[in-house]
Amino acid sequence: MNNHIEEVKDVGSFLKEHGIKPSYQRMQIYKFLLENRIHPTVDTIYKALCDEIPTLSKTTIYNTLNTFVEKGIVSVIVIEENETRYEANMTLHGHFKCNDCGNIYDIFLDTSSLDLSQLDKFDIKEKHIYFKGTCEHCLKKAKSHN
Incomplete structure (x- = not known):
């Protein structure tokens, strides 16, 4: 649901x-x-x-x-x-975790253009999309210290 x-x-x-x-x-x-x-x-x-x-x-x-x-x-x-x-957000969305501060951000993606036909014969129980890197705030902080 x-x-x-x-x-x-x-x-x-x-x-x-x-x-x-x-x-x-x-x-x-x-x-x-x-x-x-x-x-x-x-x-x-x-x-x-x-x-x-x-x-x-x-x-x-x-x-x-x-x-x-x-x-x-x-x-x-x-x-x-x-x-x-x-x-508690059960809508399909992805996540971005900042390697520097550890914060996790919601990323809303348009998944309608993904070709998932190769999964037709599978029973999918969960969907997860995530990215790791440096968030906007940490990037700004790093630039201001240089």
Whole structure:
């Protein structure tokens, strides 16, 4: 299912529609993903929410994110082997990871012109497109130091 994150107005109802009991912790985790399109790690989510939710644990975040992934409302981004990130934008798009600052940016691509006919006999479960390099901000920073 492709959900456009702009369309999610009521997080509790959205979770219910996808068969997820909308506990306070689950709603806050999903809301964080909607409002912070930074492709966060579990640690990032934990640090952002632990003051607001003192009972929150990293285990709860892992379990919640796994549920969200199973229900198709969150995707996993693994560009580096040792780093798992998450996002709520389920539309087909690519990612660019800056090797200098580590930020991940959404890249919206027109995939309609790609010839994917050689994949017709395959059952595709996931699609990932990513690029690595130096982002615009880091390039500017490097030029200003030269």
